[in-house]
Amino acid sequence: MTTLNFTKMHGLGNDFIVINALNQPVTWTADNIKTWSDRHTGIGFDQLLLIEASDNERCDFKYRIFNADGGEVEQCGNGARCFAKYVTEHGLTDKTSVMVETMRGIIVLNILDDGRITVDMGKPHFAxxxxxxxxxxxxxxxxxxxxxxxxxxxxxxxxxxxxxxxxxxxxxxxxxxxxxxxxxxxxxxxxxxxxxxxxxxxxxxxxxxxxxxxxxxxxxxxxxxxxxxxxxxxxxxxxxxxxxxxxxxxxxxxxxxxxxxxxxxxxxxxxxxxxxxxxx
Incomplete structure (x- = not known):
């Protein structure tokens, strides 16, 4: 049996489980995520957010996102705000501006004095x-x-x-x-x-x-x-x-x-x- 510690979070009702892979080994399958995300027989969530160490020296963390169907995706804005709240309130950083590596590049998370979070989502693309x-x-x-x-x-x-x-x-x-x-x-x-x-x-x-x-x-x-x-x-x-x-x-x-x-x-x-x- 494998044991994982997690935290349930939400951004405006868009809900997640956050798993810190900095202090525990993490392995799972897509079927595991589907089971956990079920709102009747599991925890229930839209996405799973994974905190990892980044190999990019500019970044404080690496941020990975898995949908409820088990597939990994590139970006999640509400998840990014939850990520920022987690790493600051769980003592993983004392910064108010956090640089995070994602599948699609680096994003910047800024924690405001009123507790809200501003996420620099990068430039949009249209081609x-x-x-x-x-x-x-x-x-x-x-x-x-x-x-x-x-x-x-x-x-x-x-x-x-x-x-x-x-x-x-x-x-x-x-x-x-x-x-x-x-x-x-x-x-x-x-x-x-x-x-x-x-x-x-x-x-x-x-x-x-x-x-x-x-x-x-x-x-x-x-x-x-x-x-x-x-x-x-x-x-x-x-x-x-x-x-x-x-x-x-x-x-x-x-x-x-x-x-x-x-x-x-x-x-x-x-x-x-x-x-x-x-x-x-």
């Missing part, structure tokens, strides 16, 4: 090969809005890579948007070879939006930090939003700031729920 996305033709490759054929519908989406791939669509009302049906269909659409996260955004004003996100390998979550960044970036590029936007998600609010050519800054809370031990 089809950076999503990745397989365009139908040259015009589709260069478009700001891509037309996806889903069943009998043609749906306009904006594509943004925020360290992981996002397809963002505008809707009149997020409450009535077909998030599960369209989310599942677009997540596995053949034009996304690595699948995609799907955002449903409702613009309330130039500085405020409602958002629901269907996350790749998870389903709809209470909040998605990278999805909020992608939605705001898409809205700014289309002239619908200002450079600082309050994003209302089912689990709570995030503030996203972005100017063309700069990194995206995401600010929001994180919370620890409890600690426990897994034996398997």
């Amino acid at each position: 089809p090969e950076e999503i990745p996305f397989v365009p139908k033709n040259k015009a589709d490759q260069e478009a700001k809005v891509h037309m996806l054929v889903v069943g009998m519908e043609t749906i306009p989406v904006s594509l943004v890579n925020m360290g992981n791939p996002h397809a963002v669509m505008l809707v009149e009302d997020v409450k009535t948007a077909p998030v599960k049906i369209l989310g599942e269909a677009i997540e596995k659409h053949p034009q996304f070879p690595q699948r995609v996260n799907v955002g449903f955004g409702q613009v309330l004003s130039p500085s405020e939006i409602n958002l629901r996100v269907f996350e790749r390998g998870v389903g709809e979550t209470q909040a998605c930090g990278a999805g909020a960044c992608a939605a705001v970036v898409a809205g700014i590029r289309h002239g619908l939003l200002t450079d600082t936007v309050l994003v209302h998600l089912p689990g709570g609010d995030l503030t996203i700031h972005w100017k063309e050519g700069e990194s995206v800054l995401m600010t929001g809370p994180a919370a620890e729920v409890y600690s426990g031990t897994l034996t398997y």
Whole structure:
């Protein structure tokens, strides 16, 4: 039998277990993660976050993310805030600005005086090969809005890579948007070879939006930090939003700031729920 210590955390209801691999050996399979993530027979979580030592001398830690289906993914904004809260409150660092290595590069986590965390999510990317996305033709490759054929519908989406791939669509009302049906269909659409996260955004004003996100390998979550960044970036590029936007998600609010050519800054809370031990 193997025993693992873990901590349950959440960022606006987007929930995680955090496992510190700095002080304990860690081994598991994708099936283990699927079992632990089950909300009826396991702990229940959207993603597993792993803290490791980084080989990059610039970085304080290495940050790995595994979805509830067991697959490893590149980025998670809400998870990054939980990561920052964990390493500071569990005495792993006394810094208020932490540099972390991820699968897609280095991110910077800044702990504010009010307890919120600002995450420098890096610069967004839009080229089809950076999503990745397989365009139908040259015009589709260069478009700001891509037309996806889903069943009998043609749906306009904006594509943004925020360290992981996002397809963002505008809707009149997020409450009535077909998030599960369209989310599942677009997540596995053949034009996304690595699948995609799907955002449903409702613009309330130039500085405020409602958002629901269907996350790749998870389903709809209470909040998605990278999805909020992608939605705001898409809205700014289309002239619908200002450079600082309050994003209302089912689990709570995030503030996203972005100017063309700069990194995206995401600010929001994180919370620890409890600690426990897994034996398997």
